Amino acid sequence: MEASLIYGVDVASYQGEPDWKAVFGDGIRFAFSKVTESTGYTNPTWAHNRAGMLALGSEFLPGAYHFLHGGDGAAQARYFLDKAGDVSSFAVALDVEASGADAATARAWVAEFKERTGGHPVIGYYPRWYWEQTGRPDLGFFDTVWQSHYVNGSGSPESLYAKVPASWWTSFGGEPISVLQFSSSGTVRGISGPCDVNAHRGGLAELKALALGRGEDDMPEYVSVGVDTPQELPPNQWVTVDFGKEYADGSHHHWNRGGPSVVVGPARYSLAANVRVSGLPKGVELQARAIENAEDGSGYEAGPIAEYTASDGDTFVHYALPADTVRDGYRVRFQVVQYGTAPARIVGGTAKAFAWPE
Structure with a gap:
């Protein structure tokens, strides 16, 4: 088992009315309850689940989700908010897996939801098999992904998770x-x-920061930004990714002085950055790194470099820096370089960071 791992459940009307105190007592620390589906169904157990999860207090993260259908994504978001009530203390997820739903419908749902909630994060339940089936779309409009892949058998969460290979987290x-x-x-x-x-x-604490988009006394600050405009990627030149779209940044780390930053020093931080590169022939090598730029322009400090190889079609670069520190007067940015012979383009991407100011 990983050094830090927590378990959760998700429920709908099929599970009746759970005894949430007993669920918590069995070691569960987060849960998602279905609230709505399309624009005509509300889970009859939602009121029970909402009250029961909230009653568990600060050692539990309650969640709510909408099952998306094809059609008007924005109208479905409004329906969800009307039936769910105040979701500011809830992890919110969008279930995209069938019923004519696709990435375009999901994007419209997320945009409408964020507009009406001041940018509350959305977790995308978008299974890999459905992602493949719907043309491998860019999921950068979500704040993070909720994936599904099942082990065999039944039993406690602990006994079942022991069968999960690390590759399922890719x-x-x-x-x-x-x-x-x-x-x-x-x-x-x-x-x-x-x-x-x-x-x-x-x-x-980390899951709360990701799901709620705000810090508490025991929680890191959360930053979520994305690429909103394609960017040229010439060969043999490090390019700072222009994360022009801000999804969550309550502490104003994302500030444009010499290029959009992700974390402001002094702080400890973790970073996950992803970009989608178009126009590279298969086999071209790429590299990515975090870089800490001095605000006064006097210099920079480069972080670990990760290497990649272009694939057929667009290439996805996934970069993770689990733990690092940035000094006072420095800002963390993300850079990519490609070693082909012709220009390429960065056509999408996101960066998520947790920061613990010092």
Whole structure:
């Protein structure tokens, strides 16, 4: 087991009315309840689940999700908000897996939801198989991805997760995976019958920061930014990725002085950055790195370099820096270089960071 790992469940009307105190007592630390589907269905157990999850207090993260259909994504977001109530204390997820839904519909849902909630993060339940089926779209409009891949058998979350290979956490669609649904046959006290069980590789504070987009006394600051305009990527030249779209940044780390930054020093931080590169022939080598620029322009400090090889079609660069520090007067940015013979283009991307100011 990873050094830091927490388990969660997701429920719908099939599970009836869970005993949430018993669920918490069985070691579950986060949960998602279905709220709505399309624009005509509301889960009859939502009110029970909402009250029960909130009653568990600060050691639990309650969640709510909408099951997306094809059609008007913005109208479905408005329907969800009307039925869900105040979701400022909830992790919010969008379930995209069938019923005519696709990335365009999901993007419209997320845009409408964020507009009406002041940028509250959205976790995208977009299974890899459905991502492949729908043409491998860029999922950068989500704040992170909730992936599903099931092990065999039934039992407790701990016994089932022991069968999960590390490869199931591999990123796709330009977004990291923060929640993994690894079985629909979990047994959890307080829930009648089998249920979906999930894992998050990290602590509760980290998941709260990601899902709520704001810091608390025991939580890091969360920054989520994205690429909103294609950017030229000439050969043999390090390019600072222009993250022009801000999704979450309550502490104003994303500030444009010599290029958009992700974290402001002095701070400890972790960074996950992803970019989508178009126009590279298969086999061309690329590199990526975090870089800490001095605000006064006097210099920079480069972080670890990761290497990649271009694939057929667009190439996805996934970069992770689990832990580092940035000094006072410096700002963290993200750079990419390609070693082909002709220009390419950065056509999408995101950067997510957790920062602990010092």
